[in-house]
Amino acid sequence: MHSLSFDISHSLAGGLVLISFMMLYQDRLYSLLNVFALHALTLALSVAWQAYIQNAPHLYVTAAIALVFKAIIIPVALHRIIKQLGIHRDIETAVGIGPTMLAGMGLVALSLALMLRVTAEADALAREDLAFALSVVLLGLLVMVTRRNAVSQVVGFMALENGLVLAATGAKGMPLVVEISVAFSILIAFIVIGIFLFRIRERFDSVDVGALDDSRGERR
Amino acid sequence: MAAVAVQLWCVAALLGTAVVAVALSRSRQLATTLIYGATMLACAVAMIGAGRWLLDHPGGASELTLPIGLPWLGAHFRLDALAAFFLVVVNLGGAAASLYGVGYGRHEHAPHRVLPFFPAFLAGMNLVVLADDAFSYLLCWEFMSLASWALVMAHHRESGNTRAGYVYLVMASFGTLALLLAFGFLAGPAGDYGFAAIRAAAHSPSAATLVLILMLLGAGSKAGLVPLHVWLPLAHPAAPSHVSALMSGVMTKVAIYGFIRVVFDLLGPPDWSSSGIVLVLGGATAVMGILYALMEKDLKRLLAYSTIENVGIIFVSLGLALAFQANGQALPASLAFTAALFHVLNHSFFKTLLFFGAGAVLTATGERDMDKLGGLIHRMPVTSVVFLVGCVAISALPPFNGFVSEWLIFQAVLQSPSLPQWGLKIMVPAIGALLALAAALAAACFVKAYGISFLSRPRSAAAETAHEVDGFSLAAMAILAALCLLAGVLPGVVIDALSPIAVEILGHRLAPQSGLAWLSIVPIAESKGSYNGLLVLVFIAVSASLLFGAIYAYASHAVRRVPAWGCGFTDPAPAAQYSAAGFAQPIRRVFGTLLFHASDHVTMPAPGDIAPARLRIELHDLVWERVYAPLVGAVGYTANRLDRLQLLTIRGYLSLVFATLVTLLLVLAIWS
Numbered sequence: 001m002h003s004l005s006f007d008i009s010h011s012l013a014g015g016l017v018l019i020s021f022m023m024l025y026q027d028r029l030y031s032l033l034n035v036f037a038l039h040a041l042t043l044a045l046s047v048a049w050q051a052y053i054q055n056a057p058h059l060y061v062t063a064a065i066a067l068v069f070k071a072i073i074i075p076v077a078l079h080r081i082i083k084q085l086g087i088h089r090d091i092e093t094a095v096g097i098g099p100t101m102l103a104g105m106g107l108v109a110l111s112l113a114l115m116l117r118v119t120a121e122a123d124a125l126a127r128e129d130l131a132f133a134l135s136v137v138l139l140g141l142l143v144m145v146t147r148r149n150a151v152s153q154v155v156g157f158m159a160l161e162n163g164l165v166l167a168a169t170g171a172k173g174m175p176l177v178v179e180i181s182v183a184f185s186i187l188i189a190f191i192v193i194g195i196f197l198f199r200i201r202e203r204f205d206s207v208d209v210g211a212l213d214d215s216r217g218e219r220r
Numbered sequence: 221m222a223a224v225a226v227q228l229w230c231v232a233a234l235l236g237t238a239v240v241a242v243a244l245s246r247s248r249q250l251a252t253t254l255i256y257g258a259t260m261l262a263c264a265v266a267m268i269g270a271g272r273w274l275l276d277h278p279g280g281a282s283e284l285t286l287p288i289g290l291p292w293l294g295a296h297f298r299l300d301a302l303a304a305f306f307l308v309v310v311n312l313g314g315a316a317a318s319l320y321g322v323g324y325g326r327h328e329h330a331p332h333r334v335l336p337f338f339p340a341f342l343a344g345m346n347l348v349v350l351a352d353d354a355f356s357y358l359l360c361w362e363f364m365s366l367a368s369w370a371l372v373m374a375h376h377r378e379s380g381n382t383r384a385g386y387v388y389l390v391m392a393s394f395g396t397l398a399l400l401l402a403f404g405f406l407a408g409p410a411g412d413y414g415f416a417a418i419r420a421a422a423h424s425p426s427a428a429t430l431v432l433i434l435m436l437l438g439a440g441s442k443a444g445l446v447p448l449h450v451w452l453p454l455a456h457p458a459a460p461s462h463v464s465a466l467m468s469g470v471m472t473k474v475a476i477y478g479f480i481r482v483v484f485d486l487l488g489p490p491d492w493s494s495s496g497i498v499l500v501l502g503g504a505t506a507v508m509g510i511l512y513a514l515m516e517k518d519l520k521r522l523l524a525y526s527t528i529e530n531v532g533i534i535f536v537s538l539g540l541a542l543a544f545q546a547n548g549q550a551l552p553a554s555l556a557f558t559a560a561l562f563h564v565l566n567h568s569f570f571k572t573l574l575f576f577g578a579g580a581v582l583t584a585t586g587e588r589d590m591d592k593l594g595g596l597i598h599r600m601p602v603t604s605v606v607f608l609v610g611c612v613a614i615s616a617l618p619p620f621n622g623f624v625s626e627w628l629i630f631q632a633v634l635q636s637p638s639l640p641q642w643g644l645k646i647m648v649p650a651i652g653a654l655l656a657l658a659a660a661l662a663a664a665c666f667v668k669a670y671g672i673s674f675l676s677r678p679r680s681a682a683a684e685t686a687h688e689v690d691g692f693s694l695a696a697m698a699i700l701a702a703l704c705l706l707a708g709v710l711p712g713v714v715i716d717a718l719s720p721i722a723v724e725i726l727g728h729r730l731a732p733q734s735g736l737a738w739l740s741i742v743p744i745a746e747s748k749g750s751y752n753g754l755l756v757l758v759f760i761a762v763s764a765s766l767l768f769g770a771i772y773a774y775a776s777h778a779v780r781r782v783p784a785w786g787c788g789f790t791d792p793a794p795a796a797q798y799s800a801a802g803f804a805q806p807i808r809r810v811f812g813t814l815l816f817h818a819s820d821h822v823t824m825p826a827p828g829d830i831a832p833a834r835l836r837i838e839l840h841d842l843v844w845e846r847v848y849a850p851l852v853g854a855v856g857y858t859a860n861r862l863d864r865l866q867l868l869t870i871r872g873y874l875s876l877v878f879a880t881l882v883t884l885l886l887v888l889a890i891w892s
Contacts, residue, residue, distance in 0.1 A: 110889060142878070145871060145874050
């Protein structure tokens with residue numbers, strides 16, 4: 001039974017990394033949002049599974065938060081924003097897909113090599129979990145860095161937060177306060193950034209962050 | 221009430237006075253008298269408390285923890301013999317400066333810029349000396365620096381003062397950084413920053429050397445060690461004169477206290493090689509400081525440079541104490557250590573006195589430039605006498621106090637053949653020669669300061685119409701002059717009062733001096749040398765009055781009228797007298813070409829032209845030009861290059877964060 005529970009949580013965490021890779025090569029905003037919803041769903045499943053095997057009912061709340069906010073509300077809201085802004089046809093990766101994927105592989109290799117060595121004394125589940133969580137965080141950052149559009153930077157930021165939640169739930173005995181604060185911080189970030197998108201749109205007729213640079217009077 | 225609590229109440233009173241001063245700054249006269257009076261009272265109570273404690277409780281310590289500061293630490297304060305001595309120095313200077321300020325402060329045109337910070341500055345210095353953990357120490361140190369910076373900036377509209385304040389702020393931050401690093405090394409991995417824990421811990425020799433160097437940088441930059449002195453001659457004269465006196469006479473001593481506390485008390489037994497660094501730096505500081513002073517014609521800047529010289533002398537003495545202590549030679553070590561403390565006390569007396577005198581001259585004439593003074597001995601007779609006492613004392617002439625401490629330091633230098641290391645055996649006499657050179661140059665420097673400013677004929681209308689200053693200022697200067705004489709005539713009393721500190725820090729003391737016949741002092745042994753200030757005083761008094769009487773009795777009283785003695789004095793114009801630069805010219809010729817790249821440029825008018833010939837002297841401050849100017853250039857260049865980072869895109873910033881994170885992870889992956 002131990003090995004089965006280990007395998008399932010392992011495969012869920014691995015799936016999260018895989019979906020992060022999927023985010024790297026989406027060049028349309030709608031499909032990026034769909035993949036992010038899948039990302040959040042996987043996270044919710046993973047957290048729920050952790051709640052089951054750790055016998056920690058409060059983690060179900062975290063899973064529900066992840067499911068409701070990140071897998072449903074936020075993607076739907078961002079869909080509407082994109083429609084309102086009329087940018088659903090934009091193709092907006094700043095760096096080519098091939099180099100991005102290669103960089104992503106390098107990051108996963110780095111985080112595995114680092115975490116497995118650093119946490120030599122921890123139990124196997126936590127080790128794998130932390131290694132995957134670090135990969136998800138780094139891939140989220142990579143998404144933010146390789147995109148031009150503010151919406152996809154928001155998505156990258158939330159993917160990064162998903163990695164943090166994964167790390168927090170993988171270790172036993174993390175109190176609920178932490179997860180709620182993390183979830184709320186994401187919600188607040190979403191609201192703030194959403195408002196900013198409209199502001200930017202009103203000012204510059206675009207959510208391309210390049211417009212901000214133009215307004216500061218500089219060209220690259 | 222515990223002794224340390226009394227001190228802290230005095231500090232609280234000072235801080236309260238500062239707050240009252242903010243509220244009172246509208247009514248000028250009342251506020252000046254009230255604030256300086258309250259400050260003087262608080263300082264006097266603190267001084268008497270600390271002094272009595274030093275005499276009554278040798279070897280004891282009074283501790284107190286206040287629940288302020290970091291919540292799990294609190295602020296620790298401790299009064300022991302060393303702290304008590306420096307509290308006496310600080311509060312004596314503070315009380316004298318307050319008394320002086322009652323009169324001097326009336327001429328202040330912006331009292332609201334001075335009154336609140338003056339008591340706060342004194343409170344900061346008291347707290348630094350009382351602090352007993354690294355956190356409180358650094359906090360109080362910064363408080364002291366900031367309060368004194370505010371005082372330097374009091375007259376910020378005068379030219380050069382803003383720059384002085386800026387340089388001071390930069391150097392003070394640098395010094396605190398060095399102190400921060402030093403305490404970081406001292407605390408070690410356990411992370412306990414209480415001085416008791418640091419004292420108990422063992423420190424590896426390499427860490428101890430590193431801490432000593434960092435303390436030389438941190439405390440040395442505040443005390444004015446060459447080449448960290450550049451801010452001092454700018455900032456000390458920029459403040460109002462009684463504050464200049466405190467900064468020069470007292471704040472440099474607080475820095476020396478920090479050095480002694482860490483290097484002698486907290487660091488444990490020293491290594492002999494580290495004493496070499498202190499000796500060389502001290503010797504270089506002494507000679508360079510007094511040479512700078514000789515080149516100067518601004519009276520207050522001259523005094524500031526002379527402070528650098530005296531700090532160098534004190535550091536040489538401390539270096540000697542370290543060298544002897546490292547070799548287990550208890551008696552010479554305590555001799556050098558006591559001499560250093562004695563000189564600390566003396567310098568606080570006469571440098572405060574001299575700055576008060578410069579302030580009195582400034583009040584009377586509005587001039588700091590010596591080439592515009594002259595003849596003040598007729599117009600300010602009392603000030604001239606006390607200023608002369610200060611000059612004689614700082615030139616280390618008997619029977620005043622400066623001679624005793626420097627004599628003790630030379631006695632310690634003469635013990636150097638007993639050191640086992642050949643490096644020290646050779647170096648210490650060389651440093652002693654540097655000290656002797658510095659002492660001789662100091663005498664020349666103060667002959668110049670006194671002669672040009674007070675003797676000769678007035679060189680400007682302001683000097684001609686000068687008048688004596690008020691009674692409070694004169695009283696403050698007279699008290700300090702009397703102390704200079706007393707400490708010079710009764711050195712045995714002072715040495716015995718200092719002995720508990722030597723016992724506490726080094727574990728050994730000089731033999732008791734007060735029981736010896738005729739108030740002599742015998743630091744090592746009768747055969748090695750002894751000094752009797754009282755006999756010297758009596759001899760000088762008797763021989764001088766005999767000579768005076770003989771001349772008065774036997775010389776001719778007939779009035780003779782003859783042509784004026786024309787030896788170099790044929791021109792009646794005051795401008796034809798010796799100038800400050802002219803007096804220093806021989807010394808500038810000897811040392812200046814090498815150390816200041818000095819050169820004279822003469823502009824002769826063409827034949828038939830009636831324009832005057834001009835002599836221009838060019839001096840270079842090599843420390844500034846070779847060390848600081850390139851540093852400033854490098855910082856500016858780097859800042860210009862890094863300026864581009866201010867203008868990145870959002871993605872650019874994110875990439876920067878990302879790259880940093882990945883690099884750090886890579887470092888961790890490769891290293892661990």
